[in-house]
Amino acid sequence: MNNRALSMLGIATKAGKTVTGEFATEKAVKEGSAYLVIVADDASDNTKKKFRNMCEYYQVTLKVFADKNALGNACGKEFRASLAVIDEGLANAVMKQIDRYNNLEV
Secondary structure (H helix, E strand, O other), X not given: OOHHHHHHHXXXXXXXXXXXXXXXXXXXXXXXXXXXXXXXXXXXXXXXXXXXXXXXXXXXXEEXXXXXXXXXXXXXXXXXXXXXXXXXXXXXXXXXXXXXXXXHHO
């Protein structure tokens, strides 16, 4: 698993720049405060589709990454299927790490 992206999510959470959980993530997207939405790889197809459509409509970047456990651990929670990064700089840094991880994985 990409420890760099997950540790950056941890830093963003400690800085108060993430919201976790389906309801809070959806609210951040609709209010325009989300710069990046991450949905767990093992989230339900329905959850992935919901966030894919929502992020497309509100023009927010969406990444499917890690599993619920890893996302939750990165944020100091038990498990999370979705989260939003609400700081543009941190969102870009996390995206870069996720993209780098996905390119190495191929």
